[in-house]
Amino acid sequence: MPHEVIMPALGMAQDSGQLLAWHKKPGEAVAAGDVLFEVETDKAAMEVEAQKAGYLTDVSAEAGSDVPVGQVIAMISETPEGSGEPGNGPTPEKTTDTAEPSPSGAEAGEDELPDGHQVIMPTLGMAQDTGLLVAWCKQPGDAVAADDILFEVETDKSTVEVNAGRDGFVAALLAEAGEDVPVGQAIAVISAQKPDKPVSRKAAGAPATTAGETAPELQEKAEPVNTPAPSPEKRLAAKTAPGVAGRVLASPKARRLAQEQGLDLQRLADAGHPQPFHVKDLETLKTLRAETPAASATAQRFEVRAEVKGTAFTEFATWARESGGQGDEAALLAGFAAASCGNLPSKVRVETMRQPKTYSASSLWLGQVAPADDEPEADLVVRDLRASRISSVQLEADRCPVISILRNGEGFTLVLEWPGGRLTTPQAIDLLSNFAGRMEQPLRHLL
Structure with a gap:
């Protein structure tokens, strides 16, 4: 089946992208991962890779043209001849005089969308085909500002809050929380004027309903007119989507706080609480923890572990002290650790043989790593044991991940320990690999 190649969204407020150049010619074979074309926005130029092997066909956009985000610009087909779909003109079925005209939107049972700016499912990664809509932060008919958070979307790597991008009113929501929506598909409409009948419907062409109305299939199961209206809590639960494919739906802030506090959001889902979860739900989760006896006296x-060879970090610390004006070696470790976990700004506590000290790292620049004004709970702990004779560690699980640095000849042994629920295995491997790379090649951090 042919695969559509669309103009990706490289920014939250991007409406179009300029197609700089094609790297493949029509009819040419492509492999998954091959650079297909280059696109430029107002902030960056990026190479876009093919997501499927096949042949490039049905090219409908030329180099140098501005293309709306989400528009199909080519196909990857199983044969060089093409798919006969977007790009190379109409198909025979569309030009046959005897073909029946397709029904209009009203005849097909779909409500006409209000006029306004269409908000699409953004591309948060080059290999991303869909995004999981975690939650809407605005409802149909609500007024929004450009910087207001409109919705939360989850990919295989992160959960992101997406701004509305412009001022106006929410005229339509075209997908429901819990749905996987293809990248580039319209999921909302923001209009300049307050809509008379805002639209709310499922994604992928599901029947539309105006806000406040019930879909036909639900009307058949509606309760009698004399039945009391459901409580606000039940109405909220009815709008809330369940987890999808085993994933727990939660806002980014709720996820972060749950990780910091060692809370498992899955327990809320198992207890039947409606998703997506927000910060207020953490109090309920704490109650569940108190009511459930501990499975073990020792936390999971x-x-x-990783090995670092050579003395590059020691030499880098000497250079930073003598030439770079950074004489605090613990601050260097905090900066390396914060950059390695990829979660900025971060609080990193460095524990040495003398005393612990907490640092705040707001960017990748080591000059912006400074002692924290207070002593907040750290996101990550670096235990510097190079000055000791300790050669191995296996301690009780801390509330956050801990990287211990042990002397090993001219190099170091790095040990990352973390409690259950704080990191996934891929995240832990990525964190320790990045930190080990910076310790072995410190100049890499400055590039």
Whole structure:
């Protein structure tokens, strides 16, 4: 089946992208991962890779043209001849005089969308085909500002809050929380004027309903007119989507706080609480924890190790002290650790043989790593044991991940320990690999 190649959204407020150049010619074979074309926005130029092997066909946009985000610009087909779909003109079926005209939107049972700016499912990664709509932060008919958070979307790597991008009113929501929506598909409409009948419907052409109305299939199961209206809590639960494919739906802030506090959001889902979860739901989760006896007196603990060869970090620290004006070696470790976990700004506590010290890292620049004004709970702990004779560690699980640095000849042994629920195995491997790389090649951090 042919695969559509669309103009990706490289920014939250991007309406179009300029197609700089094609790297493949029509009819040419492509492999998954091959650079297909280059696109430029107002902020960056990026190479876009093919997501499927086949032949490039049905090219409908030329180099140098501005293309709306989400528009199909080519196909990857199984044969060089093409798919006969977008790009190379109409198909025979569409030009046959005896063909029956397709029904209009009203005849097909779909409500006409209000006029306004269409908000699409953004591309948060080059290999992303869909995004999971975690939650809407605005409802149909609500007024929005450009910087207001409109919805939350989850990919295989992260959960992101997406701004509305412009001022106006929510005229239509074209997908429901819990749905996987293809990248580039319209999921909302923001109009300049307050809509008379805002639209709310499922994604992928599901029957539309105006806000406040019930879909036909639900009307058949509606309760009698004399039945009391459901409580606000039940109405909220009815609008809330369940987890999809085993995933727990939660806002980014709720996820972060749950990780910091060692809370497992899955327990809320198992207890039947409606998703997506927000910060207020963490109090309920704490109550569940208090009511459930501990499965073990010792918290579950995980560990992964890495070896760092050479004395490059020691030499880098000497250079930073003598030439770079950074004499605090603990601050260098905090900066390396914060950059390795990829979660900025971060609080990193560095524990040495003398005393612990907490640092705030707001960017990748080591000059912006400074002692924290207070002593907040750290996101990550670096335990510097190079000055000791300790050669191995296996301690009780801390509330956050801990990287211990042990002397090993001219190099170091790095041990990452973390409690259950704080990191996934891929996240732990990525964190320790990045930190080990910076310790072995410190100049890499400055590039």
